[in-house]
Amino acid sequence: MPIINRVEARSKRVKIVYLCIYTVLILGALSMLYPMILMIAGSVKSETDIIEMRPVPRYFTDQRVHYRKFLESKYSGQILLYQQIHHRDEKSWHTIDIPSNDTHKELAHLFNQFRKQLVEEDWQMLGHITGPSRLQFKNLRRYRQFVADSFGGSLEAMNREWKTAYPSFLHLRPPIEKELASRRHRPDSGNQQLLFNRFKMSLDAAERFIVDLDGYYQLYYVRPTYNSIEKYNAHHGAELHSFHEVLLPSIPPTQSTHRADWEQFVRNELSLIFIRIAPSQAARYRHFLKRRYSNLAELNEYYGTTHATWEDIHFPTRMPQIPKQIVTWDLFVQEDADLDAIQVVGPRQEFETFLESQGFDRTVFGNHSAQAAAVRASDWGDFRAQINSSLVENLKRNYLVVLDYILLHGRGVLNTIVYCILAVLSQLIVNPLAAYALSRYRPPSSYKILLICMATMAFPPAVTMIPSFILLRNLNLLNTFAALILPTMANGFWIFLLKGFFDSLPRELYEAADMDGASEWTKFWAITMSMSKPILAVIGLGAFTNAYSNFMYALIIVPDPEMWTLMVWLYQLQTQAHPAVIYASLCLAAIPMFLIFLFAQNIIIRGIVVPVER
Template sequence: MPIIAPTDHKMVKGRAVVAAIYLLLTIGSMAMVCPFLIMLTGSFSNPFDIERRSLIPRFLWSQDDRFMRLLANIFPPQPRNSVQQMKSFFPDCPEDWQIWAAIGDERAQTDGWAETQFAELKDPARRACLDAAAKDYHEFMANWDLRETTLSYNTLYVGLFLKDRYQTLDKFNAAWELSIDDFMKIDASEWSGEPFDLPTFVPLDDARYQDLLAFRQAYRENRFSPCFKGAPANLLRPSCLRFTWEHYVRALGDQGKALGDPSQLPFPVAPDAPAPLLEVWHAYLMNSFALRHIEIQVTRERQDAFRKFQIDRFRTPEYAGRVFERAVTTWEDLPLTPTVPDEKRSGVWFDFVRTHVPVTEWTIRDTLPDQAFQKLALNRHGTLDGVNKAYGLNLTDMRQLQVPYRQAILVTFADYEWKITTSDAFNNYRAVIEHLFRRGTAVRNTLILVILAILITLTVNPLCAYALSRFRLRQTEKIIVFCLTTMAFPAAVSAIPGFLLLRDLSLLNTFAALVLPGAANGMTIFLLKGFFDSLPQELFEAATIDGASEVQVFFMISMPLVKPILAVSMLSAFIAAYAGWEWALIVCQDQRMWTISVWTYQFSQTFGSQPFVIMAAYVLTSIPVLLVFLFCQNIILRGIILPQMK
C-alpha cells in the first residue's frame, strides 16, 4: 500500500510531500558522496592544495594551480630552507610565503604571481632566451657532481630503491648498522635534511651517503620521475648557496640596503669589489659561507703552524689518531691540506683556517655550483655581452649570473605541463600500489581470508538459523538471546580472552585465528531466523511429500528465498574480513600473514606526514568494498521489490 494515495499525488499537499522526500534523499546522498569526493580530491593533491578540502581538483582547469603544484614538488617542505631557495631562484616571490599549505590558501595571490611567470613564456623573444638558459642548465646538470646537489624526492621511493639495491634486509642492516624488519620502515631522514648550507658541513662518506648519491643518480636519470624525461629541469638541482648570501645581506638592515638589491649582487664577490661590499663579503665568508668550498695555499710556515695547532689541541699523535680513528704515529701523518679533509678531520681544518689564514687569502673552489655555472656560461658564449644576449639579461658583472634553474623550470612546465600534472596526480596511487599491492602475499592473504569468511558465514549462520526455526526447540529463545548477548561486549573486552584461547590452541598466525572468532554472528542468525519463520509451512510440507530430504529443503527451497538477507550477511562478512586490521594485527604478528588492511594501517602510520598519500591508499582499498556493495545491492533490492512467495 503506497504512503501517498494516487489521488493525493495531484494535490498541492501531496506534491509538496513528494518534493520534500526527494529533497531529503538528495541531501542524504550528498552527505554521503561529498566526504568521499573530498577524500578523492585529496588523493590527487600535494603539499600545495591538500588543505583546501575541495570537491573537485582545481588544477583540472587552472594553469596557475598546475604551475604552483610543480613548484611544491620541486621545493617541498622536507629539504632544509627549501622555500628560501625558491625565493632565491624566483626573486619576485612574496615575502610572506613560508608554508605550502598556507600558500595554497592564497588563491588570488598565487594566480597573479603565476601569471607574471607565464608572461615571459608568451613573449617569443623572451622564450628564446629562456630556452637558451634552460639548455645550458641541462648540460651543466648532466655532469655536475652529485655531492653538491639537492634532491626533492618522494620518501615513498626510498624503501623501494634500497630494496632493489640490497635485495635482502640482512645486507641492508649490515651496511646501515640498523635492525629493521621491513624496507618500508626506512626513514633516511638525513637524506632530506642534509645541511649543505652550514659553514662546517662535510658529508660522512659512508654506506648511507653512497646510497644517497646512487639515489640522486636514479633521479637524475628520471627513474622515479619519468614525466621529466627529456626536460631541462627535474627534481634534482645544484646546491646553490646564493640564498645564504642574500639572507645574510638582508639581515644587515640598513648596511645591507646600502649595497643594493641582494638578488642583483655578485656571488661570489671579486677581490677588487668596492670596499663596503668587500667588507660584508669577508664577514659572510667568515660566519656563514660553507667552508668546504674554500681552498688555501699550503706553505712551510702554515704546515708548521698547523702542527703546533694540533699539538696544542691533542698533545700527542696517538691521541689524535684515536680521535680521528686512524693510524697516526707522527704529526707528519696529519698534514695541512689545501682543501677540507675527510669529515672526521674537517673540524680541526675549519678552526685552523678561520684563525690562522686571512680571509683575503681564501680561494673559492669550482665545487660551488654558482661559480661553476658562471664559468660554463662564459666558455659557451665567450663574453659577458654574449651571455647577456643569449639569456636576455643586463648584467654588469659575470658574477651576478645565477644558475638558471628558474628558466629551466619555466621551459619544463611549458613543454611538459600536462605530462607532469598527470604524473603528479597519479603519483600517490603508484606509490601505494608499489607498497601495498606488490607486497608479496598481501593480496593473496586478503583474497583467501575473504573467501573463507564468506563461506563460513554463509554456512554456519544459515544452518543455525534454519535449525532454530524449523525444529522449534524449547531452548530456541534462550539460544537466540545468548547469541545476541555476545554482541553486547565491546571488541576490546573480548580481544584478550580470544587471543589467549587462540594461543593455547596454537592457532596464532593462521587463517583460522582470523576466521573462527567471527564465524557465528548473533545478529545474522537472528535475522535469518526471522526470514525462515516467515516462510509458509506449506512449502516444507509439500517438499516432504515430494520426497525431498532435509538437506534438499534447506539448499533448494529455503536458501533461495532468503537471498536478500544472505546478501546482507555476505556484505557484512566481506567488510569485516577485508577491513578488519585490529584483530588481524593482534593474532597475526607475522608479516607474511598480513592482509591489505593491516598493511594500509602500517602504511598510514609510516607516512602520516603525507596525508595525500594516505587518502590515495584509502581510495584504492575502498574500491573492492564499493564493488561488492553494488553487487549485493541488486540482490537486496530484488528481494524487497519482487514477491518471493506466491
C-alpha cells in the first residue's frame, strides 16, 4: 500500500511535496554527474587549457583557444621553441592570440611554396612529437608505426641494427632536434637518425617547421647578454623597440659592437651546419693543421687518410661529414679562420632570395624577419586547413596514449579478467553456502557467529594487509591468483546480508521439497539460489567492484609485475603522465564497471521492488 493514496496525491500540498522531492533528487544526481563531466572534459585537454575547470572545453567554441592548442601540438609543447620561431614574447600558451586580419596571405602562400621545395633535412624540425609536458602528439605515434613497418614488426631486428634495448616500439623516442641551431648539435649518420630523417621528410611540409637562426640568436645570446632592449640600444647606439628587430647578418657587420656580438655568437654558439668559409682560407686551414699535428703521418693516422703532401688535403668550405674532421673544422672556425671569410647561410637568407625571385618586396618588414612573419601567417593557414582534424586529434590523443600503454602491458588486462572472474565466482559460492547453513540449521551459536562476521567490518582492510602478506608468504602463495582470491572469499557482511534474505524466503517451499524427497543440494541450488538472484547480483557486483578497483592490496600481495592487475599498471602510468592523460585513464577504467552495473541493474532493481510487493 502506498504511503500517499491517489486522492491525497491530487492535493496542491502533496504536489508541492512531490516537486521538492524530485528537485532534491535531481540536484543530487547533478552533484554526482558534475565531477564525472569535469573529468571527461579534462581527458581531452592539454597544457593549454588543463587549468580551466569547465564541463565543456573552451576550444569547442573558441577558435583562439583551439589555435593555441594547435601551436602547442606543432611545437611539441615547447614554448621557448614557439618564441624562437614566431619571434614572440608569450611566456605560456594561455596568452597567445590569433593573428590579426591583415596577416600576409600572399607571404604565407610564398612561404608554403618555399618550404615544399626545401630539401635540407638539418634545417627542418618535425612538429607534433612530444615535449616537456609529457603529452604525446600525433607524429610520435606515426613515427613508431613507421619504424615498426620498416622492420616488419620485428623489435629484435630493430634493436640489433640500432644497438639499442627498447622493450617495445611504444618505448621508442625520436632523436632530439630542439638544438639544431646550437653548436652542441652534431649531425648523426647512424641508422636511427637516417630512418627518422626519411620519416620526417616523407610527411607533408605542414608537419615540419624551419629553424630560425635569428630567433635563436635573440633568445639565447642577445637577451641573456643585454637583459633589456634599452641596455642593448645604449651599447650599440641603436633605437630598436624590441629584441625581435635584432637579426643575425649573413656576414660580419662593420660596426664594432655589432661585429663583436656576431663574432662571439658565430664562432662559438651557432651550429656548424649554417656556417660557410671562403675557399681563400684553404692555405690558412692547412697551416692550422700543421700546427696541430707534428707531421703528415700523424694526421693520416688520426683521419684514416693517405695524403702524400699537405697540399693534397681538401679544404671543406662547409662542415665535413666525418666526426673527427668536424672537430678540427670546429676548432678552425673558433680559433683561426679569418672573420671576414666566414658567412652565415640559413633559412631566412634562402627565403629572402626566394622572395626576390618571386618579385616580393621584403623591405615591407623593416627591421623584422620576413621568415618569422611568414611562419606566423603560414601556421594560421595550416590551422584553418586542419581545424577539423585537429579537433578530432585533441579528442582522441590522450585516450590513445592510455590504450597504447594498456596494450603494452596486455598481461595486466588478462590478469584483471581472471582475477575478477575468480573473485566473483568464489564469493558467490562461499558466502551463500555459509549463509544457507546459518539460515537453514540455525545453530545455537548463530548469533555469535553473525556478531563475529559483523565485527570484521570494524577493521579497515589496510589493517589486515601486512598480516595477510606474512601469512601468504609463509604459505608460498605470493604472486599467485590464490593470494588475491583466498583472503576475500568469505565476507562477513555478505554472509549477514544473505542470511537475512534467506530467512525471508517461504519455509513452505522447503517443506514441499522435503516431501518430494529433494536433497539438500537441490534445495540450496533450485530453491534458495534461484530465488536469491537480486541479492546475488548485488554481491557479484560488489565482488567485481572490489576486485577490479583493488590496487594497494594487489600491489603488496603480488610484487611481480608479470602478475600486476590493470589498476597497478594505470597507477604506474599516472606517476609519469600528464594530468589530462590521467583523466583519460580514469574514464577508460570506469567503463567496465559501468557496463557491469548496466548488466546487473535489472536484477538489482528486482531485489528492491519484489520485497515491497511481497
